[in-house]
Amino acid sequence: MRISQLSAASGVPIPTIKYYLREGLLPAGEQTSATRAEYGARHVRRLRLIRALLEVGRLPIAAIRKVLAAVDDETLSMHHVLGTAHYAIAPEIEPHPDDEAWHAARGEADRLIADLGWQVDAQAPTRDELAQVILTLDRLGLPATGEALRPYAEKAMELVAEHEIGVIPLDRTREEAVEALVVGTVVHGRALDVLRRLAQESASARIFGISGTSGD
Amino acid sequence: MRISQLSAASGVPIPTIKYYLREGLLPAGEQTSATRAEYGARHVRRLRLIRALLEVGRLPIAAIRKVLAAVDDETLSMHHVLGTAHYAIAPEIEPHPDDEAWHAARGEADRLIADLGWQVDAQAPTRDELAQVILTLDRLGLPATGEALRPYAEKAMELVAEHEIGVIPLDRTREEAVEALVVGTVVHGRALDVLRRLAQESASARIFGISGTSGD
DNA sequence: ATTATTGGATAGTACAACTAGCCAATGCCT
DNA sequence: AGGCATTGGCTAGTTGTACTATCCAATAAT
Numbered sequence: 379m380r381i382s383q384l385s386a387a388s389g390v391p392i393p394t395i396k397y398y399l400r401e402g403l404l405p406a407g408e409q410t411s412a413t414r415a416e417y418g419a420r421h422v423r424r425l426r427l428i429r430a431l432l433e434v435g436r437l438p439i440a441a442i443r444k445v446l447a448a449v450d451d452e453t454l455s456m457h458h459v460l461g462t463a464h465y466a467i468a469p470e471i472e473p474h475p476d477d478e479a480w481h482a483a484r485g486e487a488d489r490l491i492a493d494l495g496w497q498v499d500a501q502a503p504t505r506d507e508l509a510q511v512i513l514t515l516d517r518l519g520l521p522a523t524g525e526a527l528r529p530y531a532e533k534a535m536e537l538v539a540e541h542e543i544g545v546i547p548l549d550r551t552r553e554e555a556v557e558a559l560v561v562g563t564v565v566h567g568r569a570l571d572v573l574r575r576l577a578q579e580s581a582s583a584r585i586f587g588i589s590g591t592s593g594d
Numbered sequence: 595m596r597i598s599q600l601s602a603a604s605g606v607p608i609p610t611i612k613y614y615l616r617e618g619l620l621p622a623g624e625q626t627s628a629t630r631a632e633y634g635a636r637h638v639r640r641l642r643l644i645r646a647l648l649e650v651g652r653l654p655i656a657a658i659r660k661v662l663a664a665v666d667d668e669t670l671s672m673h674h675v676l677g678t679a680h681y682a683i684a685p686e687i688e689p690h691p692d693d694e695a696w697h698a699a700r701g702e703a704d705r706l707i708a709d710l711g712w713q714v715d716a717q718a719p720t721r722d723e724l725a726q727v728i729l730t731l732d733r734l735g736l737p738a739t740g741e742a743l744r745p746y747a748e749k750a751m752e753l754v755a756e757h758e759i760g761v762i763p764l765d766r767t768r769e770e771a772v773e774a775l776v777v778g779t780v781v782h783g784r785a786l787d788v789l790r791r792l793a794q795e796s797a798s799a800r801i802f803g804i805s806g807t808s809g810d
Numbered sequence: 811a812t813t814a815t816t817g818g819a820t821a822g823t824a825c826a827a828c829t830a831g832c833c834a835a836t837g838c839c840t
Numbered sequence: 841a842g843g844c845a846t847t848g849g850c851t852a853g854t855t856g857t858a859c860t861a862t863c864c865a866a867t868a869a870t
Contacts, residue, residue: 539793577755
């Protein structure tokens with residue numbers, strides 16, 4: 379399969395494929411001569427994965443590169459790959475050196491995680507993300523203590539996370555399992571968000587009613 | 595309050611405040627002379643809201659402008675504001691004129707929504723988002739039919755959405771209620787995503803074990 | 811032999827979200 | 841009343857991201 383065919387098979391334009399090759403997202407094809415390389419089904423698959431992480435997961439190219447590097451590193455366990463993916467997904471949160479409100483929020487986050495009995499790495503950037511959300515809700519005057527978020531976490535998220543991990547096909551190759559894990563993390567997040575908004579619209583229609591003070 | 599004090603109170607740099615004023619995100623202060631304007635608590639509040647939507651909700655400036663316009667439009671009902679927010683949140687999905695796979699995915703999405711008995715506008719862009727997620731999962735060979743997503747929707751999201759709508763303070767001013775609605779939509783989405791990833795890490799630690807084939 | 815395609819490299823584009831600089835008018839302080 | 845600092849409004853520049861376009865010489869296909 380040459381580059382033009384890879385482009386046709388994946389729907390990704392040739393210049394973009396070249397860009398992904400340059401950026402190290404896509405492994406080089408097998409060189410058959412100085413000016414020709416052969417691509418295979420694995421490249422099509424990898425392109426699909428890249429596009430999924432990019433378009434549905436909204437990950438930046440740099441994050442995708444890190445995730446794919448973890449996927450390809452056979453020495454990493456499933457749990458480590460997940461950790462790498464989580465690390466890559468987490469947006470940079472600029473440090474708040476000695477911001478008291480920040481530390482309070484971070485403490486609240488840690489307390490919630492501990493109370494739920496969740497086993498989360500002490501260095502996980504996700505803890506900071508949670509602190510940021512708590513801090514933001516707090517600043518806006520909305521309930522944001524651990525207790526307010528707890529029903530979300532307990533009733534809904536444990537169920538979902540359990541299901542997601544359980545759905546990984548462990549009986550196939552490592553690559554397949556690991557890809558499913560990464561996609562599950564990123565794309566299922568999106569799926570859940572979309573479903574939440576749909577449920578929200580439905581609940582809003584029922585509770586507030588469709589009719590408004592006026593139409594738009 | 596002058597612009598420098600607004601900047602100090604909100605933590606947003608003056609040039610950025612000027613930028614938001616230009617972009618129509620922040621209403622102009624009350625002009626007290628040709629070269630002086632007075633800002634108030636409402637501006638501080640609005641800046642906090644903007645930063646929340648931007649940093650936590652990751653909405654682009656253009657989307658924030660639309661959301662805020664809906665918040666400020668007193669003729670819109672709660673349900674309409676929510677709809678506007680959902681519309682602004684939804685990323686542009688380029689149309690797939692006569693892509694068969696796309697239509698199948700969209701049909702699957704509509705079927706799922708109907709089966710759940712959810713009351714969702716037929717034109718809601720969220721329907722397309724759901725279709726895109728289904729299509730992506732499908733292309734990657736992961737279970738993505740309505741049935742696969744159904745437990746997510748049923749057991750988890752209805753609960754969450756119900757809770758979110760219920761938490762809106764309807765006994766206060768319209769502005770407060772509407773802001774809570776918008777923030778709830780955007781920031782709670784983030785909160786949930788973060789909690790899901792934390793639960794996932796915990797589930798992964800329990801199921802796969804911390805130990806890997808190797809360290810990182 | 812000729813025409814088209816490929817890989818590799820470099821440079822340019824488009825958009826988003828700021829950030830910087832300038833200027834004349836004014837406010838505030840003494 | 842005089843003078844320095846601040847303000848609002850303007851225009852332009854910067855940074856970062858994800859591409860997109862163009863060239864070029866070396867092949868491969870016909």
